[in-house]
Amino acid sequence: MEVTSKSNQKNTTRDLVETALLIALVFIATRFINIRLPIASSGGLVHLGNTMLFIAAIVFGKKKGAIAGAFGMALFDLLSEWAIWAPFTFVVRGIMGYIIGRIAWSNGKDGNNIITNIIAIVLSGIWMIFGYYITEIILYGNHIKAMASIPGNITQIIIGMIIGIPIAKILKKHIKINIK
Numbered sequence: 001m002e003v004t005s006k007s008n009q010k011n012t013t014r015d016l017v018e019t020a021l022l023i024a025l026v027f028i029a030t031r032f033i034n035i036r037l038p039i040a041s042s043g044g045l046v047h048l049g050n051t052m053l054f055i056a057a058i059v060f061g062k063k064k065g066a067i068a069g070a071f072g073m074a075l076f077d078l079l080s081e082w083a084i085w086a087p088f089t090f091v092v093r094g095i096m097g098y099i100i101g102r103i104a105w106s107n108g109k110d111g112n113n114i115i116t117n118i119i120a121i122v123l124s125g126i127w128m129i130f131g132y133y134i135t136e137i138i139l140y141g142n143h144i145k146a147m148a149s150i151p152g153n154i155t156q157i158i159i160g161m162i163i164g165i166p167i168a169k170i171l172k173k174h175i176k177i178n179i180k
Contacts (some may be wrong), residue, residue, distance in 0.1 A: 001054065012087055015064075015125050018060065018064060019067055019068065021054075021069035022056045022064055022065075022067070022072070023067065023071045023072045023075070024050045024067050024070060024108060025068070025071025025072070026049055026052045026053050026056065026068045026071075026073060026077045026147040027040065027049075027057070027071075027073070027076055028052075028099060029049045029051060029052035029071065029072075030047045030048070030049025030073055030076040030174055031047075031049075031076050031080070032050040033047060034046060034047035034048065035172070043138050043146065044178070046152075046155060047155060048071055048159075048160070048163065049072065049076065049096065050156050050157060050159070050160030050164070051159070051160040051163045051164040052068075052072070052164075053068060053069040053072070053073070053093065053096065053097055053100075053169070053170065054121055054160050054165070055067065055099060055162035055164050055167055055168045056068040056069070056097065056162065057081070057097045057098075057100035057101035057104060057111075057120075058071070058100060058101070058111040058120070058164070058165070058168040059111060059168050059171050059172055059173070060101070060103045061101040061104075061105050061111070062097070062098045062099075062100075062102040062105060062147070063098075063101070063102030064097075064101070065097030065098060065101035066094045066095070066097040066098035067094070067097070067148065068097060069093035069094055069097030070090045070091070070094030070097065071092050071094040072081055072088035072089070072090045072093075073082070073086070073089050073090075073093040074086045074093070076089075077089045077133050079140040082139075083159055084139060085135065085139070088132070088135040088138075088139075090110075091131070091163075092128055092131035092132060092135065093128075095124075095131070096124040096125075098125075098133075099120065099123055099124040099127055100117075100121060100124045101120075102120075103116060103119060103120035103123065103124075104116055104117050104120045110172075111168065111172055112169075112172055114165060114169065118161065118165065119120075119162075121160070121161045121165070122157075122161075123158065125154070125157035125161075126155060128157065129150055129153045129154070129157075132146075132149060132153060133146045133147070133149070134146075135165065135177070136149060157173070
């Protein structure tokens, strides 16, 4: 079964199911796989949503990475005490997933080059830090509070990269992916 959109792109049932599962996995990893650490700037919450976002974008590419990050993490915000963040998260995390997938799959690398994947995560992390810095200034009108959140964001990126890259490598070996 194929679904054809107005832009004449074909999405198979498999694509739709994979995308929905990736959204769910990002949400679950953000909502339920987290710990509280003494990082005052981020409220101490360290979750594995970034890890799942990194895996989704490296294994499945820019489109599914962007959709999984945008919807999965915005859904978390909507269902938690951070609902005001949801529109910003949707944009920041969607672009983040796109950046990772675009770089990881560039020049025929298909998400298989560890150095390229690290570069993709670092660049997307810079975007995330910038995006959330601007978000905090908009929401709170305070650049000092925005600066204080940077260490927590860096922690999230590093943990996500340390866990996500090896898992993505294993999955790439064992899953047949057809990116269109």
